[in-house]
Amino acid sequence: MNLRVIGANLVVSIKSFYREKTAMFFTFAFPIILILVFGTIFKDQENISFNLYVQDLDHTETSAEIAKTLGSTGKFKITQVNPAVDATQYARNHRLNLVLIIPQGYERSYIQNLQYDDPNAFVTITYIYDPSSASVNTKMEILNAVFAKLNQGLTGKPPFIRTAVTSILTRKYRFIEFFIPGIIAMAVMTASLAGTVNVNTELRQKGIIRKLSTTPITRTDWILSNIVYQFILAVISTAAMLLVSYAVFKVNLEINAWLPLFILLDVFAFVGIGMILTRFVQEAQSAAAAANAIMFPMMFLSGSFFPIEMMPSFLQTFARVLPLYYVNEGLRASMVSADNLAALEYSGVIGAFATVVFILGIMATKWEED
Amino acid sequence: MTIEAEYAIEVEKLTKRYGDLLAVNDISFNVRKGEVFALLGPNGAGKTTTVEIIDTIRTPTSGKVRLLGMDVTKKKHDIVPRIGVLPQGFSSFDRITVRSTMQYYSRLFCCIDPDIDGLIELVNLKDKAEVQYKNLSGGLRQRLGIAIALVNDPEVVFLDEPTTGLDPRARREVWEVLLGLKKKGKTVFLTTHYMEEAELLADTVAIVSKGKIIATGSPVELIESNSNYLIVTLQSVDEKTLAVVRKMGFEPVSDPHENIRVRVEGTDDVRKILNGVEDAGASFLSLDVRKPNLEEVFLKLTGEALHEGPTGGMGAK
Numbered sequence: 001m002n003l004r005v006i007g008a009n010l011v012v013s014i015k016s017f018y019r020e021k022t023a024m025f026f027t028f029a030f031p032i033i034l035i036l037v038f039g040t041i042f043k044d045q046e047n048i049s050f051n052l053y054v055q056d057l058d059h060t061e062t063s064a065e066i067a068k069t070l071g072s073t074g075k076f077k078i079t080q081v082n083p084a085v086d087a088t089q090y091a092r093n094h095r096l097n098l099v100l101i102i103p104q105g106y107e108r109s110y111i112q113n114l115q116y117d118d119p120n121a122f123v124t125i126t127y128i129y130d131p132s133s134a135s136v137n138t139k140m141e142i143l144n145a146v147f148a149k150l151n152q153g154l155t156g157k158p159p160f161i162r163t164a165v166t167s168i169l170t171r172k173y174r175f176i177e178f179f180i181p182g183i184i185a186m187a188v189m190t191a192s193l194a195g196t197v198n199v200n201t202e203l204r205q206k207g208i209i210r211k212l213s214t215t216p217i218t219r220t221d222w223i224l225s226n227i228v229y230q231f232i233l234a235v236i237s238t239a240a241m242l243l244v245s246y247a248v249f250k251v252n253l254e255i256n257a258w259l260p261l262f263i264l265l266d267v268f269a270f271v272g273i274g275m276i277l278t279r280f281v282q283e284a285q286s287a288a289a290a291a292n293a294i295m296f297p298m299m300f301l302s303g304s305f306f307p308i309e310m311m312p313s314f315l316q317t318f319a320r321v322l323p324l325y326y327v328n329e330g331l332r333a334s335m336v337s338a339d340n341l342a343a344l345e346y347s348g349v350i351g352a353f354a355t356v357v358f359i360l361g362i363m364a365t366k367w368e369e370d
Numbered sequence: 371m372t373i374e375a376e377y378a379i380e381v382e383k384l385t386k387r388y389g390d391l392l393a394v395n396d397i398s399f400n401v402r403k404g405e406v407f408a409l410l411g412p413n414g415a416g417k418t419t420t421v422e423i424i425d426t427i428r429t430p431t432s433g434k435v436r437l438l439g440m441d442v443t444k445k446k447h448d449i450v451p452r453i454g455v456l457p458q459g460f461s462s463f464d465r466i467t468v469r470s471t472m473q474y475y476s477r478l479f480c481c482i483d484p485d486i487d488g489l490i491e492l493v494n495l496k497d498k499a500e501v502q503y504k505n506l507s508g509g510l511r512q513r514l515g516i517a518i519a520l521v522n523d524p525e526v527v528f529l530d531e532p533t534t535g536l537d538p539r540a541r542r543e544v545w546e547v548l549l550g551l552k553k554k555g556k557t558v559f560l561t562t563h564y565m566e567e568a569e570l571l572a573d574t575v576a577i578v579s580k581g582k583i584i585a586t587g588s589p590v591e592l593i594e595s596n597s598n599y600l601i602v603t604l605q606s607v608d609e610k611t612l613a614v615v616r617k618m619g620f621e622p623v624s625d626p627h628e629n630i631r632v633r634v635e636g637t638d639d640v641r642k643i644l645n646g647v648e649d650a651g652a653s654f655l656s657l658d659v660r661k662p663n664l665e666e667v668f669l670k671l672t673g674e675a676l677h678e679g680p681t682g683g684m685g686a687k
């Protein structure tokens with residue numbers, strides 16, 4: 001390793017990068033835009049509140065109590081539907097996915113049940129719903145739970161089976177906090193891989209690599225220069241992503257030494273892959289296409305945007321052979337769940353991968369021509 | 371003196387194949403220290419292949435090449451710091467200035483203290499020192515490339531077609547730089563397809579065609595040994611003249627300006643033509659008799675032209 005040579009390469013790379021505006025955009029602005037867009041989309045879903053239309057045919061104080069109870073859960077924004085209209089038609093006309101109907105005689109049955117303990121005194125609350133709607137099931141589940149509780153309150157008997165939940169996380173985390181480590185891992189991957197492939201194929205096409213082969217620079221120093229350069233870009237871009245996340249979404253993430261380590265391993269792995277690609281794909285355009293062919297499946301299948309548990313099991317198995325998966329999970333282990341042991345395991349896997357790819361990258365890099 | 375001390379480059383039975391194509395065919399030659407050696411030949415003759423094998427960019431199929439006494443296939447590491455290379459079609463980092471580019475390349479070498487300003491001055495780029503590479507014209511780029519090839523004060527400088535693609539003025543400016551280099555006594559290995567360039571700069575010229583060296587010597591020697599004839603040119607002739615000349619048994623060779631150009635054996639022939647034309651009452655504006663130049667020597671030796679068109683290396687003094 002020759003620091004003077006690596007330093008010289010860095011100066012040239014950074015000056016070239018700084019003077020190249022599109023590279024700047026894709027490295028820095030693009031991941032931030034992703035965070036802002038997805039963060040905003042999912043922000044609303046966190047303190048979710050459904051619209052609920054209620055048609056109260058009983059129109060008594062007791063029946064009004066139901067709407068109030070539902071409203072007090074904080075999950076629903078209640079809108080009253082005029083008792084005179086046909087609820088099914090109303091739902092159709094207004095494109096509602098659910099209208100809840102409280103039947104006439106609700107109060108009467110309620111009192112009968114309460115005072116005379118009459119088992120035949122019951123009421124049926126009707127859900128008029130649109131089964132094609134995606135969110136309607138969640139709505140109905142919440143409603144069922146609320147009614148179950150009400151029923152239980154009426155019988156006065158405490159439930160026998162109760163459930164308790166213990167999160168494996170030390171604290172509750174939000175979607176955006178799950179999302180950000182994935183975006184960091186992905187942004188570092190794309191910048192390292194695409195950057196390495198673009199720069200190296202361009203330099204080869206311009207004959208600069210050939211010129212360099214008549215200077216004392218070694219292949220190892222050349223790859224290390226690429227890595228150090230990409231690492232610097234990755235650190236700046238990660239810092240920018242985190243700043244925006246803290247400022248806009250007030251995220252709560254653990255920032256410690258794992259973060260730069262995973263970024264470094266991410267850079268090592270994908271600069272190495274970039275060097276290998278550059279060697280075997282001669283045309284600049286096909287090299288860029290090959291880089292995309294590696295990046296896109298990696299992005300979508302390794303759990304950068306969503307948990308891999310959401311995928312079918314064969315895809316989950318596939319995800320576990322993708323190097324980016326280990327960066328994603330490693331960063332989440334350290335930043336979200338503060339689980340050092342898990343972070344260590346993930347770093348071990350990606351570290352081994354990065355080492356192999358780095359060595360292959362050095363071997364693949366070829367200065368001389370045939 | 372030992373051979374190592376006398377020769378900077380020794381090439382012995384060098385052959386290079388690309389698949390079925392024999393690009394360099396069993397060539398041998400030596401380059402003395404301190405001389406400017408030019409490989410002269412048309413496109414595809416094998417010049418770049420040869421020079422890039424010598425300066426360690428490519429590997430030979432067979433044969434021995436020693437550079438500064440070292441085997442080029444085994445001692446790249448020791449050779450590289452002692453040579454400077456301007457590859458064919460040199461290009462550099464678009465957004466980096468002349469001075470920064472020079473600094474960059476100088477940092478790739480260990481333990482050197484290059485006089486960057488001096489080099490920039492040597493190639494006449496003083497006014498352009500802060501200009502980015504992408505904004506330089508072709509001639510300026512080549513001059514930067516030459517300056518870069520000199521950052522490590524190399525013992526041998528390789529210049530692969532340093533003036534190809536330049537307009538005549540830019541070419542002359544590069545030549546001036548190269549003449550300065552020659553004065554400094556550097557060993558220079560040059561490839562070119564411009565005869566004037568070889569004639570002006572080279573101490574020794576090797577003429578290559580189809581992977582073979584077909585003649586070697588100083589420009590003067592090459593012309594002397596291959597010019598047992600004279601070239602007679604009759605300008606602005608009328609049609610009659612052509613017929614007369616043909617009748618006397620001289621077959622005109624191609625001439626870009628539609629003059630009559632014939633090879634003759636000696637001054638007797640010149641007199642014969644003059645008399646013949648006069649007797650026939652034909653006319654011409656002027657008459658030019660000279661020895662052949664390298665271009666014509668090349669044509670005679672290989673039967674192929676250095677250049678496809680009528681432009682290019684014609685008209686040496």
Ligand SMILES: Nc1ncnc2c1ncn2[C@@H]1O[C@H](COP(=O)(O)OP(=O)(O)O)[C@@H](O)[C@H]1O
Pocket residue numbers: 370388391393411412413414415416417418419420
């Ligand atoms: N890398 C290569 N692969 C295959 N053929 C090549 C390669 N380089 C050169 N050639 C062929 O070898 C011959 C000599 O080429 P080159 O050495 O570039 O000649 P010159 O420099 O005199 O123009 C040409 O026919 C060229 O097409």
Ligand SMILES: [Mg+2]
Pocket residue numbers: 414417418419458530531
């Ligand atoms: Mg060539």
